[in-house]
Amino acid sequence: MTDTEPQRTLPAWGVPGTAEDEGSRAPALLRGYLPHIALAVGFMAVYTVLAVARYRRYADPSWDLGIFVQTARGWASGHVPVVDIKGEGFKALGDHWSPILALTGPLWRLWPSAVMLLVLQAGLFAGSVGVLSETAARILGRTRGLLIGVAYGLSWGLQRALNFEFHEIAFAVPLLVIVGRQLLLRRWTRAFWWSLPLLLVKEDLGLTVAAVGVLLLVNRRWRLGPILMVIGVAWTAAAIWWWIPHFNPAGHFDYWSKLPGHRGQPHDWRILARSVLTRHMVWTTLGWIAGCTAFVALRSPVAVLAVPTLAWRFTSDNNAYWGRDWHYDATVMAIVFIALVDGIRRADASPRAWLRVWSRNAVTAVVAIAAAATAAAPLPLADLVDPGSYDGGPHAAALRQGLGTIPNGVTVEAGSAALAHIACRTHAFWPGMIRSGPPQYIVTEDGRPPQQVADQASAGHPGHVYQVVFNSETVTVVRLDR
Structure with a gap:
């Protein structure tokens, strides 16, 4: 039976098309x-x-x-x-x-x-x-x-x-x-x-x-x-x-x-x-x-x-x-x-x-x-x-440059915009998810003053000090100093 030949009697729901034995036919x-x-x-x-x-x-x-x-x-x-x-x-x-x-x-x-x-x-x-x-x-x-x-x-x-x-x-x-x-x-x-x-x-x-x-x-x-x-x-x-x-x-x-x-x-x-x-x-x-x-x-x-x-x-x-x-x-x-x-x-x-x-x-x-x-x-x-679809503007450029300061294989905390990019080559964490120790790098995009980011990171991990290594636009990257 081919597609142009009469159909068999169909069950009540009557879906159209070919019968199962047509699967053995040669491809079109x-x-x-x-x-x-x-x-x-x-x-x-x-x-x-x-x-x-x-x-x-x-x-x-x-x-x-x-x-x-x-x-x-x-x-x-x-x-x-x-x-x-x-x-x-x-x-x-x-x-x-x-x-x-x-x-x-x-x-x-x-x-x-x-x-x-x-x-x-x-x-x-x-x-x-x-x-x-x-x-x-x-x-x-x-x-x-x-x-x-x-x-x-x-x-x-x-x-x-x-x-x-x-x-x-x-x-x-x-x-x-x-x-x-x-x-x-x-x-x-x-x-x-x-x-x-x-x-x-x-x-x-x-x-x-x-x-x-x-x-x-x-x-x-x-x-x-x-x-x-x-x-x-x-x-x-x-x-x-x-x-x-x-x-x-x-x-x-x-x-x-x-x-x-x-x-x-x-x-x-x-x-x-x-x-x-x-x-x-x-x-x-x-x-x-x-x-x-x-x-x-x-x-x-x-x-x-x-x-x-x-x-x-x-x-x-x-x-x-x-x-x-x-x-x-x-x-x-x-x-x-x-x-x-x-x-x-x-x-x-x-x-x-x-x-x-x-x-x-x-x-x-x-x-x-x-x-x-x-x-x-x-x-x-x-x-x-939309030309804007192909250019993230200064913020994307800053993120790209900031992530470039982070070496491979380190532990990093980052938000959603940077996460997939940095997860390809580091041990990436959502903020607050790491428990075994302080992250080696933290990336923020909220526009806070860079020193405030470093101070708050240090305060969040008592006994450890963070240092600003990058800041541009609203992007800041801090590194665990000691």
Whole structure:
């Protein structure tokens, strides 16, 4: 059976595409893939320019990139990474269950720089654009496929993730697109196997894997579906209750404190539904998620894969998870755009005339929505035409010069802007995290008088004296003198 031959009778949920035995067919001619490869390469170039430009102007908004630098350095050394930024001696696997980051170890040996991680994430995101575009083209036609790929590449969730450094979910984004592709093409066994690597990305993704199992079960995969459901739930439970606490210095899963009911108050759970319903930010985020696909993704059962991620975010006590900042929506974008492809195909085949009209205009709508969001938010891609994006000005120059006064291999305390840069070649700590002794260098960017910085550092470490070695703009570097 080929794409142009009559389809087999489909199960009730009716995803379109080829049957599983088509996976053995010879691949299409290379020219069929070239437009999608070109699209992926184009987005990788744009993503890389934006990420590296932000890094070079010292605009990192948090300590996260420094944490992943220390993680990559640790895996490159052949042992479980120690992330001193989170606390002296803190093991990376005691924070999140992300053994897939061991893949960054060999890459660090080849390219020991935070830029490697930024380029890696750009490549993973851009690769997912190419896969989604080709999948959409196979089901909906080349033009619509490429346009959906463009809209997905411009989607606000991916752009937000790119703007907030590197995160382990970069690996999940292409995996989710591939899993969705296999579901849409009715390749059930491949969907089963491709979902398993998600277990290595982060502990909560076990629930997403279980959701894939639910979709397999709905499609009468009586063996694969239940197996995947059990594996996914059991993996998340084991990671949260056993594996992470084993590596965590406090012996527990730190993020319990982010969930309702962590205080042992049963009424927290009884008011949970009401609190979610009254959180304006939650509804705004849901509107953006559904709206970026012109609400067509809601017609596809594949959209259920986003439920576990959205559930833990929106039930959390931490309002940082409710909104559209940071990197939390990148995985959701991968899911809803695959669901968009399925939703358009379903609408095309609908007996309702208004749905068929909606589907014919949906692709144009999602591209327009993505472009408008990029221009109006503003999102990072708008920075491409801003000259200030490529020059951090005097402050970045001062930081670059000040960090240059610090030798390799020493202990350093620094804030978020300098942390990833200095973590590549020193033992870097977040201020106040080192306990075994005073840091050899301290970097500040708050504009205090340099002698005041040195005096306060000395006072904070009785019996030790710090001396100013660099001061320019608002940047001061002090060194442990004795």
